[in-house]
Amino acid sequence: MPFPIEFDKCPDCHSKDTVCRLACADDPSIPKGVFVSLEKLFTPIQDINKITTPTVKGILTHFDICAKCGTRYCTKAEITSAPVTIQHRSGSLIKGLSAPR
Numbered sequence: 001m002p003f004p005i006e007f008d009k010c011p012d013c014h015s016k017d018t019v020c021r022l023a024c025a026d027d028p029s030i031p032k033g034v035f036v037s038l039e040k041l042f043t044p045i046q047d048i049n050k051i052t053t054p055t056v057k058g059i060l061t062h063f064d065i066c067a068k069c070g071t072r073y074c075t076k077a078e079i080t081s082a083p084v085t086i087q088h089r090s091g092s093l094i095k096g097l098s099a100p101r
């Protein structure tokens, strides 16, 4: 299945309304049609200690809560990249991630 994978309905009650979509629906700072989600989880699919690029490829999964029955479900999964941050801590390099927004 090609990315992004979208789940536009609640798996339990098939409602399309989510808590985040309802909350953002009337906010003038968020343009209509923009994808919004309550939680985002970034999972790298590359070993950050083995890559030399400043970004790491990964899967960004979005989660939201059904406004009708309260089920938390994945609304979207997409491939994206996140910047790798390098910290110096007592002489050693520590690679970390800053999740995309």
Ligand SMILES: [Zn+2]
Binding pocket: 010, 011, 012, 013, 014, 015, 066, 067, 068, 069, 070, 071
């Ligand atoms: Zn539901």
